[in-house]
Amino acid sequence: MQQQYDNWKELLTNSFDHFISTLVAYLPNLFSAVVLLVVGLLAAALIRSLIVRLGQWIERFAQRVGISSYYFRVRWPITRIIATIIYWLVILFFVTAAARSLGLPGIAEWLNKLIDYSPSIVVAALIIWAGFVLGDFTREKLAARFRGSRIQQAEQLGNAARILVITLTIIIGLGQLGIEVGLLAQLLVILTSAVMLALALAFGVGAGTTVANMIALRNLGRHYQAGQRIRIGEVEGVISELSKTAVILDTEAGQAIIPAKLFQEQECILLDEGD
Missing domain, CATH: 2.30.30.60 (SH3 type barrels.)
Known part of the structure; x- marks a missing residue:
């Protein structure tokens, strides 16, 4: 019985000693990883702040010299979009370095592939952002034009055009990421046809009275x-x-x-x- 107790004690002691020695040997790598993560967070926040401030300065300068650009008035300013993308790219870079420091080659390799893929992600994000901006612009212009023509459901038609534009740019953005969008493109064609038919019907209904009055006046x-x-x-x-x-x-x-x-x-x- 005593012999068995001594064996268990020796086994537990050896396991604990091995754990402590491994932890002590791993502490420098763990410390390096923590430092890299902290530095990455600080650097990303600093870079994002600088980009946002630069964008605000450009906006004030543009307004001062009388430049009126539509994207300054949209709800997703381009400078904040770029700043957010770069913020996460910087964090991703430092997380990859921390994974290498911890001796995690599998995770580091996966993150490296994600970094290599990041230019396509940035381009896709900018395309989709441009789609939202263009969609809002299209909705405002069409709704204003339809209201001026006294066409009913002007807001609904403007929203339909906005959704169409945004859907198109999302499909283009997904294609930039290498995603198969053939089926989505076919659905977009169907959606476009439906929207164009709705616009034609709305114009016909809304302009019918005006056209009838114009023709009658020529006879009068x-x-x-x-x-x-x-x-x-x-x-x-x-x-x-x-x-x-x-x-x-x-x-x-x-x-x-x-x-x-x-x-x-x-x-x-x-x-x-x-x-």
Whole structure:
């Protein structure tokens, strides 16, 4: 019994001594790895701060000299995007060095491959960022144009165009990363066709009344002119102007704007030829 106890004691003592000796031998590598990680975090934070400040300085300078660039007003400024990408690349570089210091060749090799792949990641990120910027710009312009044409669902159509642009740039970005995007490209074609059909229908519905008024006014110009007194429906007055889509009458109650297509739908009586 005593012999067995001594054997266990010797086994535990040897194991503990081996653990301590291994830990002591490994401490320099562990210390180096910790130092590398701390230095990497500090360096990455410093570089990111410098890039952000440089971008802010460029923005102030551009505004001072009167340069109005759209990307200064987007919600994802390019300088912050670049600063964030470089921040993580610097951290990745120091993490790789720390893995080598700890004697972890497998992890270090994998991180090295990721570093080699980083240029493609940066380009893909910038392409996708540009897609979001262009998508926002397209949405604002289309929505404003549709609102000006009195087309309903202007905001929805603008959002659809934004999604289309962003989807296109995401597919391009994924292709930059070497990802097979054939199926996504086919889906994009279908989505594009659907959006274009929606835009065509919206334009047709929204512009239908305007086109009808313009056509009707061309016919009215052959029979009516400014200065004539007419009655259409319950409205009576003197024609003051034939605009592009309506007839403007001066009535006793004030100025009345009559859509031109109403002259084809209702009876109009010429009361006085005028001068």
